[in-house]
Amino acid sequence: MAGSPPQDMLNRIADAYGVATHYWSFAGEYVTVDADTLVAVLAAMGIDTSTPEAAQAALDTVDSREWRHVLPATTVVREGNEQIIRVHVPHGAAVTLTYELEDGGELPAVQAEDFELPRLIDGAMIGRAAFVIPGNLPLGYHTVRAKVTPPAAGEEAATWHSGALIVVPARLPAPADRGVAGWGVMSQLYSVRSRESWGTGDTADLAELGSLFGGLGAQFVLINPLHAAEPCGQLTNSPYLPTSRRFFNPLYIRPEDIREVAYMDSGKRSMVTWAGQAPKESSLHNTLLDRSACWEAKRSALEVIYREPRSHARQADFDAFRAAEGQGLEDFAFWCAMYERYGKHFPAACERPDTLAARRERAELSERIDFYCWCQWVMDQQLEAAQKVARDAGMGIGVVHDLAVGVQACGADAWANPDAFASGVSVGSPPDMYNQLGQDWSPPPFNPVELDRQHYAPVRDMARTVMRHAGALRIDHVMGFFRLWWIPAGNKPVDGTYVYYNHEALIGVLMLEAVRSGTFLIGEDLGNVEPWVRDFLTERGIFGTSVMLFEKEGESFRAPEHYRSASLVTVDTHDLPPLAGYLAGEHVDLRASLNILVEPVEQVREEARRERQVLIETLCGCGLLENGDPTERELIEAMHCYIARTPAQLQAIALVDAVGERRTQNQPGTDTEYPNWKIPLADGTENVVLTEDLGEHPRLRSLIAAYTAEYERCHPRG
Secondary structure (H helix, E strand, O other): OOOOOOHHHHHHHHHOOOOOOOOOOOOOEEEEOOOOHHHHHHHHHHOOOOOOHHHHHHHHHHHHOHOOOOOOOOEEEEOOEEEEEEEEEEEEOOEEEEEOOOOEEEEEEEOOOOOOOOOEEEEEEEEEEEEEEEEEEOEEEEEEEEEEEEEOOOHHHOOOEEEEEEEEOOOOOOOOOOOEEEEEEEOOOHOOOOOOOOOOOOOHHHHHHHHHHOOOOOOEEEEOOOEEOOOOOOOOOOOOOOOEEEEHHHHHHHHHHHHHHHHHHHHHHHHHHHHHHHHHHOOOOOOOOHHHHHHHHHHHHHHHHHHOOOOOHHHHHHHHHHHHHHHHHHHHHHHHHHHHHHHHOOOOHHOOOOHHHHHHHHHHHHHHHHHHHEEEHHHHHHHHHHHHHHHHHHOOOOEEEEEOOOOOOOOHHHHHHHHHHHOOEEEEEEOOOOOOOOOEEOOEOOOHHHHHHHOOHHHHHHHHHHOOOEEEEEEHHHHHHEEEEEOOOOHHHHOOEEEEHHHHHHHHHHHHHHHHHHHHHEEEEOOOOOHHHHHHHHOOEEEEEEHHHHOOEEEEEEOOOOOOOOOEEEEOOOOOHHHHHHOOOOHHHHHHOOOOOOOHHHHHHHHHHHHHHHHHHHHHHHOOOOOOOOOOOHHHHHHHHHHHHOOOOEEEEEEEHHHHHOOOOOOOOOOOOOOOOOOOOOOOOOOEOHHHOOOOHHHHHHHHHHHHHHHHHHOOOO
């Protein structure tokens, strides 16, 4: 790179901002990150190192960053821990510190000794004082206030400065601590439909799943992310690439369950009924899901219902919801209205919601903004109702929501708060044994520098909304709260690097919101996860994830007694075909047909056959199979009985496995080549399975009976 800064200078700057200058590849090679990549990644964080002069200026501020601010922007401390906070003021100035608590109370801070000598910062001598953060502060979002009086000056010359102080839980209680450990089911909710569904599964279907499986003894139902998608046009199929992680997709609303529908006159009710005819008909057939068509029909019905008068109490509830969600909801609804008007490409003058041009648009679109706020209120009510049904049916946990890794670059979250996201980069993964070129997932990452400046409010607000009616939250790719693979725009995935986050702060905020909502946290920690991360999560009471098919000790399957207690254990995942297809080797056939195998197909088929044989031998060896030639059903039931023997406090059965579905929901490494996230729930004969039919489905009942008998034998109550 012509005229580039020296590599050692770039490395020092990168290290200071948590940007990896090297890493170990999946093959065990030590990889040095290219200088161009470091410059681009630092630029995305707002650090200019494009020239030797700019890099020198950045380096000059690295060691003095904290000295340039009176208080840290954000301080995170674990409950019960005493900690020191350092304050930087003009040398000789008097300083006092006060902790303003979230509930309005105040506590004076006690000063501690600090022998650090003053430093010359930008031509002025700056000194440092230290104060004690006591260990008895309550959980919450507090404020640190510093009063600084210059030397030889009166009170009138004093200045006030503030920073955020977040006290987070030291550890979350485990499900077993609350008496709700046990088993549950996991499902892609959009695929689970009833005769009254509008083409995709919805909150009413979720309530039915909670009722059915709660009655069978399940403690929870784990579903895919319900994050918001586009408000019109072609909806993104993947629930893991939303426009917002804070707000929900109104595609999951059941229109007839909105109270105002019951009071409609016959003409308006007919409009709602007519809108639902075609999507309801599609629910009865095993054809690929069409989210866009389903939403177009449902939106037309919702607009009719929205215009129906609401009682005083109902309107007051809507107003209260809107006030509680605040500016975040208003900006999300504004984005939806703007997307309706302009599609993905907003006018340049409306690049964020607070420009003059955007404010004019907001006034013009007030009615549409109101509509999209109303949709979120309806979703909130229906999710609350679904959780209540699940809990009333006997589930100790109820609905387990899923948190995606990121959001679309042109989506609502990134538009409403662009400063919180790094620009010019995307999130992905480095090369591994399955994707030797790496992957670019496309979401923009949070900017760790800006998260600190914003006191982690984007994470707090997101977590608070998603957890409000959840019994637990699964965090997809939990490593993303520790480090993410950043790929500069125009680079191949291999030409990226890791950026490390303040995981103590990010995980702490999640834990604080979890305590406030009574929610458990489950981290998806599969794949390349550093061992210390799992230790950290365990220490904080956050469960990990174990998948039987991935749990190996050499070629052998890990013995049940060697599984972690603090984990959610399943047999497979949505990134594999259901067990019926997997055991038949259909995952190999599918990847071969899509030309995404990295090894010869016959070699992969032989490996799959060998794995199946080892599986059968394992299950026979522990007495779960009586012979070496089991039927498909016997083998699947034995695999679930195998995980029933693990000490894992949480275990889950995939609904697709329970009904004999064979097709995978998502094939990694594909986009348009395979209909990812569009497969409706069907059985092994490709007949659609509806929610109403699940309770009497013979294969499901057989699997549940076999599994629960083994589970109760291994985990006796009392």
